[in-house]
Amino acid sequence: MGWKKELTLIVQCQSGVSKLRFDEPLSKHTYFGIGGPAAAYVEVNSIGELAAVAQLKRRWNVPVAIIGRGSNLLVSDAGYTGIVVRLIGVFDQLEFDGNHVHVGAGVSLPRLSKTAARHGLSGVEFALGIPGSVGGALIMNAGAWGSSFGDVVEHVEVMTDEGKLIRLGHDDAGFGYRHSGLNAYFCATSALLQLTSGDVKTITDCMNTLYQKKIASQPFAEENSGCMFKNPPDNSAGKLIDECGLKGYRIGGAKVSEIHANFILNLDNATAQDVLELVCHIQTCVKQDKGVDLEMEVKLLGFEYGTNSEYRTIIA
Template sequence: MSVFNAYMALSGAFEADVLRDERLSHHTTYRIGGPAALMVTAHSYKALLKTIDILRKEGVEWVVMGRGSNILVADEGYDGCVIKLGKEFSRISFEGDTVSAGGGAILSKLVSETISHSLSGLEFCVGIPGTVGGAVSMDAGTRHDWIGSRVHHVVTLRPQGGLQRYEGSDIEWGYRWCSIPTDEIILEATFQLTPAEKRRITDEMERLISRRRSRQPMGKPSCGSVFKNPGDRSVGQLIDSCGLKGYRVGNAEVSTQHANFIVNLGGASASDVIAVMGHVHDAVLEKYSINLQPEVKCLGFDKRRA
């Protein structure tokens, strides 16, 4: 693997920003994480193809990252390349009752623009951080609404396989996952929405965001929900019943507001978060015999940087 060769080959890439040793704490909502050996922001389809081709030839591992809202990066960082989708993949366009958004478009921006077009259907996404691509890949939503139910079709890039199109009805949607292959990059998603009065849409959004603010620690760095709900049980309630609200290692703490959030009180390390996660997991396993599964994705923990 030659990160240096990849960096040199990509440095002159048209419509791409290339960085070495960029700290990922600057690119995650946790504000945690060491440097990525390489970071490329591809602003066009051509630049994305070139990036993937060069990384493949140089044997450099890569991963696509949106706003880093559901990821914990190791303190040692990531010895591969982080790819971010730039300008061409951030566009949002409306046609009748449908809206198309690039995989790199900010979800909150998409939600706000549906108001100006008097289209209902994505209100439940208000307050959910991240990009459209990330939201689709994990079927983001609430206990009662999921973004997959609004998807008309999705366009992806299959490495060495070209563009793929999936009809929303052909995709399997589940709790925090969908059947789109994980090695494909979501380039664009089109949503089918419903005309509605702007006032009704804004009232519903205000109700939902007020509810989130009252129940979740939105003012502190976190990755959102840490563990998946086991079946129809609330993992937050399970953790709370173990008396773990406020449990702390270093500057990582189980939120006193919502027990399924581990917040960064300032300067927390990834190892602090992992230690808290481990303690929470073991406590719930001991009390309820439930093996909690993480919802947060971890990057850079499988091997240390060379």
């Protein structure tokens, strides 16, 4: 029996809620709308099922990638040779207890933000305009307007490669700027957030104001994956790219946004190759004109060469 057969059996043993598809186009599961097929795509519904996938990964040595909403991902045109897992069901639940909320990794950030506001809880107002999941926000330490997701995390639950759940306190999660240490584990499954109680109207107004500011200053109409580059220390990647005259610069179907230069848009059936060539062009221009190295914020999936700098030497 191969790993595909075993994966099918794992899914069949569950309640029937989970979805399994082979050769699933990942362009359907990313905000960029780019990416070839995954050998297998499964929506996992329970802890037991997730643990079975972790064990299958070890037994067959098959690559597994957990994705959230795909809002910070660039998937290669060739796709992914392993299993792509998305968390649904028990992972898509929120539970409030006083100022705490226990939130599954599959919950969307806008839902978390709006539900917390309705409960009169402050701390995640910034997250309404971030179209990711709690899992993605934990891995990326997503943030905006001076707040980051890690700031409100009391502890995180992760699954190990052996399929065991362990709890990590805030200080063990390794939160940094658009980074955490949680990708060392098989999967982030949930988090306990400590929020602050306040007035529902004040919290809701703050959340809506931040959202309006965001949609006025960033592109939301076209497919993209958020900020392509991390801001260098004490600098703005968007400003540097703009000052290099790159707003509107286009390679194939990929274009630098004219609204915010740190966003690359999939304007017209862009390929991952178009996007990465544009990324390399931007990095080269900013290095030459400003002497600054821009590091990608967006995560790559399915590229034989792990990092952008390795990829750069391939397409140069």
